[in-house]
Amino acid sequence: MSRHFGRLLLVTLSLLVGYAASAATPDFSGTWERYPDPYAEFEKTPFANDPPPPEGGPKLKEPYASAFKKLQQRREAAKKAGKPLADASTRCLPEGMPTIMAAVYPIEIVQTSKQIVVLAEFLTQTRRVYLNEKMPALDDVSPGYNGYSVGHWQGDTLVVQTIGVREDVQFVAAPHSLQMKITERWRLTAPDRLEDQITIDDPAFLAKPYTFTFGYKRNPSYRIMEYICDNNRNRFDADGNVSLEVAPK
Amino acid sequence: MIAAAALASRLEDFQESAVSLFMKYRYLGLVSLVSALVALACPVQAHHSFAMFDKNRHVTVKGTVSKVEWTNPHVYIFVNVPDGKGGKTQYALECNSPNVLMRTGWRATTLKAGDAVSVALYPLRNGQPGGLLDTVTLSDGRTIKG
Numbered sequence: 001m002s003r004h005f006g007r008l009l010l011v012t013l014s015l016l017v018g019y020a021a022s023a024a025t026p027d028f029s030g031t032w033e034r035y036p037d038p039y040a041e042f043e044k045t046p047f048a049n050d051p052p053p054p055e056g057g058p059k060l061k062e063p064y065a066s067a068f069k070k071l072q073q074r075r076e077a078a079k080k081a082g083k084p085l086a087d088a089s090t091r092c093l094p095e096g097m098p099t100i101m102a103a104v105y106p107i108e109i110v111q112t113s114k115q116i117v118v119l120a121e122f123l124t125q126t127r128r129v130y131l132n133e134k135m136p137a138l139d140d141v142s143p144g145y146n147g148y149s150v151g152h153w154q155g156d157t158l159v160v161q162t163i164g165v166r167e168d169v170q171f172v173a174a175p176h177s178l179q180m181k182i183t184e185r186w187r188l189t190a191p192d193r194l195e196d197q198i199t200i201d202d203p204a205f206l207a208k209p210y211t212f213t214f215g216y217k218r219n220p221s222y223r224i225m226e227y228i229c230d231n232n233r234n235r236f237d238a239d240g241n242v243s244l245e246v247a248p249k
Numbered sequence: 250m251i252a253a254a255a256l257a258s259r260l261e262d263f264q265e266s267a268v269s270l271f272m273k274y275r276y277l278g279l280v281s282l283v284s285a286l287v288a289l290a291c292p293v294q295a296h297h298s299f300a301m302f303d304k305n306r307h308v309t310v311k312g313t314v315s316k317v318e319w320t321n322p323h324v325y326i327f328v329n330v331p332d333g334k335g336g337k338t339q340y341a342l343e344c345n346s347p348n349v350l351m352r353t354g355w356r357a358t359t360l361k362a363g364d365a366v367s368v369a370l371y372p373l374r375n376g377q378p379g380g381l382l383d384t385v386t387l388s389d390g391r392t393i394k395g
Contacts, residue, residue, distance in 0.1 A: 046381060047304040082374035084298035092322065105348070121348065225348040231320035233341070234297060244301055246341035246379040248316050248327050 026156055026188045028116065031224060033106040035193065035217035053172035054212035058200065061207050064175055071173060083241035087173065090242055092229035094125050096145035096169035097162050098182055098198050101214055108224050116151060116158070121224045129160050138163055143178060145169050160184040177204040192218035297322075302343075302371040302381040314364040315339060319357040321346055326360060326382060326395075328368055341379035342370055344395040355393060360385065370395075 041048035060068055078085045089095060100107070105121035118127040129149040141148040141164035151160040162182040170176065180202040189195050193215065200210040233245040312330035324344040329337040344350060347357070360366070365388045370380035382395030 045304075046299045047302075050298075079298055079300040082300050082303075084300040086297075090297040225351070227321050227346065227348060229321045231318055231325070232322060233325065233343075242297060242301065243375060244341065244343065244373060244377065244379055246339075246373075246377050248325070248339075248341070249318060 024156065025153065026158075027111060028109045028158070028186065028188070028194060029111045030218045030220065031106050031108045031222045032103065032194055032216035033219050033222065034103050035215050039104065053174075054214075055210070057172055058174045058205075058210040059207040060174060060205055064205050065207075068174055075173070078241055083237075083243065086234065086236050086240045086242050088169070089123070090234050091236075092123065092232045094123055094145040094169075095120070097127070097147050097149075097165050097171075098184075098200070099169075099171050100125055100127055100146065101184075101196055101198065103214070103216065105227070106219060106222050106224065107216075116160075119224060121227055123229055124227050129158075135161060135163065138179070143167075147182070156187055158184075158186040160186065171200070175205060176200070176202050179204060189215075194218070299371075299381060301373060301375070303374045304371055306372055307369060307383065308372060308380075309367060309369045310340060311365075311367045312337070312340070314360050314362055314366055316362060317357075317360050319347055324350055324355075326368075326385070328366060338378050340368075340370075341377075342368060342382040342395070343380070344382045350395075353394060359393070360387075364388070 038051040059065075075085050084090075094100070095102075095104075100118065100120050103120070107121070108119040110117040110119065114131055116129040116131065118129070119125070120127070125146075127146040127149070129151045131151050131153075133150045135150050136148065143164050143166045145166065147162045147164035147166075149160050149162040151158050153159075160183070162184070163180075164178070165176070165180055165182070167176060167178055180200060183199045183201070185197040187195060194217075195213055195215050197211065197213045200206065231249065234242045235245050236242060310328065310330045312328040314326060315329045316325075316327040318325040318327075324347055326342045326344060328340045328342060330340055332338050345353075367386040369383040369385075371383060372380040384392050384394055386392045
């Protein structure tokens with residue numbers, strides 16, 4: 001009798017523990033749009049200014065800080081002259097990390113116990129975060145747009161680390177080294193609100209780590225559509241200035 | 250010099266047609282018929298800066314659709330516009346991306362070659378025949394946002 005009771009207690013306890021564990025894992029699944037919306041001005045006019053870099057931009061070391069400032073001035077002057085400078089997305093190249101998380105078009109998160117997949121509508125980009133795996137050595141990672149990401153749960157927060165982002169894949173047009181590390185802390189701040197606190201560490205280029213937060217709102221009615229950038233009519237001159245090809249295909 | 254004169258004359262045509270379109274609309278009481286299409290979640294056109302286009306000039310041209318390219322990163326509508334000398338100029342008009350247009354009510358079949366249209370646009374600053382499409386008015390009076 002008591003042995004039977006003991007077994008029942010054990011089963012009940014393990015069920016309770018199992019329930020507590022699953023309840024403790026937040027569900028990030030769904031399609032998310034930025035909230036508050038930093039791109040709201042563009043709904044009024046396509047000529048709105050891009051939102052400024054979060055937290056005033058990265059604090060770069062010299063000589064990178066001066067070069068970055070000079071590039072921003074060149075960019076502004078080119079815009080004024082009607083010949084904007086090309087950036088990666090003007091060339092239909094993926095945004096990469098961490099720009100993909102800026103969700104200029106909404107992003108969809110697919111969550112399993114082994115990985116989290118971010119599907120961005122813009123340019124049909126895919127980013128994978130492997131859960132509870134050891135980070136490989138930098139040398140074993142093929143440098144890419146999104147790099148290589150591993151994540152683990154710390155209570156209600158998913159801590160994600162990323163390495164191996166190619167040097168020519170730039171956030172807010174700022175330079176970085178291949179040794180750059182990105183740490184993200186994802187958590188639900190309300191049932192349909194997500195935040196991603198992002199810290200970029202790169203001692204070779206940054207005077208101090210660059211930390212900022214992107215907020216998102218879940219949008220259950222939004223269906224991500226295909227976005228294959230196969231008709232780029234932007235043409236680039238030797239200085240990287242953009243013009244439009246007006247002849248039909 | 251000749252090119253400058255041609256451009257000036259084209260500009261006058263633009264302004265003239267913009268005014269005449271407005272007058273016609275006011276006369277017909279159609280101004281209120283401006284699109285009832287609603288943007289649900291309308292993402293920014295992330296693809297490039299719009300500095301190629303002249304935000305200070307909003308002009309209207311009338312012509313016939315010659316081609317529709319329903320593609321990313323943008324949909325392009327090509328419109329043949331009579332040049333007033335018996336010929337025509339083909340304008341390349343940049344619209345939003347297909348996913349944004351679909352969500353605001355456009356369909357790939359909304360415009361097709363041969364359709365008579367009146368197009369409000371922000372012209373290219375380099376003088377090439379093209380621009381950023383603002384609205385297009387179809388022959389049935391519907392006006393849709395680009």
